[in-house]
Amino acid sequence: MEYEGQICRPPMEKSSFMLPVAVGCSYNRCTFCTLFKHLSYRQLPLEQVEAEIKRVHQAGGNPKQIFLGDGNAFGLETSHLLSILSLIHRYFPGCEMVNMDATVTNIHNKSDEELKLLYREGVRRLYLGIESGLDDVLASTKKDHTLEQAYREIERMQNAGLIFNAHIMTGIAGKDRGIENAExxxxxxxxxxxxxxxxxxxxxxxxxxxxxxxxxxxxxxxxxxxxxxxxxxxxxxxxxxxxxxxxxxxxxxxxxxxxxxxxxxxxxxxxxxxxxxxxxxxxxxxxxx
Structure with missing residues (x-):
């Protein structure tokens, strides 16, 4: 696999086939993150994605679970994601689920119909960097959402059948605010x-x-x-x-x-x-x- 940048995926995806579909993070403004700061975000051509899928297929691979990289693959246009999912199902008939990182804004930018369609085509788990339960901390660290927005978009994705998985960071609120942040x-x-x-x-x-x-x-x-x-x-x-x-x-x-x-x-x-x-x-x- 050709991979540009630092491989980053949730621990529970360690046994998934990681399929790169983009380089970097389309948001890339969170103040605590260094994973993608050195990269210029770009979507990988569908031909390159298919070539990687073919390589694994020709080697006898038929993964049950696939994780799309990089930073927030769910931000790709729905039509492009559907093309990738079509290739996955063509070459990997045993694939049971496709998972990826997402932001609250990524979900906001997709209609209810798009969310349901992506679920029907095999998308299951979205990993969201929630980080904190304090709105002022979300703002100061330049997260792309407020708590109210997160409540709304998570409800929308769950109504479509998608599974919500969260990332957080204890300590993100700073000295003397840990208990408040935990609550x-x-x-x-x-x-x-x-x-x-x-x-x-x-x-x-x-x-x-x-x-x-x-x-x-x-x-x-x-x-x-x-x-x-x-x-x-x-x-x-x-x-x-x-x-x-x-x-x-x-x-x-x-x-x-x-x-x-x-x-x-x-x-x-x-x-x-x-x-x-x-x-x-x-x-x-x-x-x-």
Whole structure:
């Protein structure tokens, strides 16, 4: 596979066939993200997409699950997505679902009829970077949506049969706002009922615009322990039966995952054990300079 840029896909898509259909992210303005800043967004020609599909087909591949890359493939024109889906079903008759990243605006830009048509043609899961339950944080990090918009568009996609999966970032609200952010984010998810939540706890990279806010004193990061306390509070408040939760705290070398509510106490206990281990230790901050 020829792939330009850094491969980025949700952890639950690790066994999917990743099919590049674009390079970069068509939005690419989130202040915390460095994944696509060095790339100029462009849609890949259908001929190039078909050539990759043919390559896998000729090698004997017939994947059941396909993930379309790059940053927000759902932003492609519906007609182009339908052409890609037609090729997938022609060469891979065993394909049961096609999943991809999306933004709230991507959904807004498609009609109810388009959403239903894409579902009928095999699109199933959309991964949305929700990041925070606080509107002012969404605005300051230049997300492409407000909470009200997210509520509306998620309801529309779910009415069409599409499955909502969410990405969040503990720590994104900054120092002393973790509990507030956890409460508002839990409130959002308890209403929207995602299938999965993946928490990539915030780390500040020097190439991210948010790092410049940090240097200028406009953003004060929370410690990694504070981010873990925020995660604990969020998990405690989540009330979505069957929700799969996966939390990454790389600077603490900790991953918290399970299905709620069955695994909630086990997850909370693991967090408490890690918090106890960190007592008396120097504060850690997820900053890459």
């Amino acid at each position: 508002k984010t839990a409130e959002f998810f308890n209403r929207t009922h995602p299938e999965r939540i993946t928490n990539f706890s915030l780390f500040l990279h020097k190439r991210a615009p948010l790092y410049k806010d940090f240097e200028a004193g406009r953003f004060t990061p929370a410690s990694e322990v504070d981010n873990l306390i925020e995660d604990r509070h969020l998990i405690e408040l989540l009330d979505v039966p069957g929700l799969i939760y996966d939390g990454f705290h790389d600077f603490l070398e900790l991953r918290i995952r399970g299905t709620l509510p069955d695994d909630k106490e086990k997850m909370l206990t693991r967090i408490d054990q890690k918090l106890k281990e960190e007592e008396g230790q120097p504060e850690k901050f997820a900053i890459v300079s």
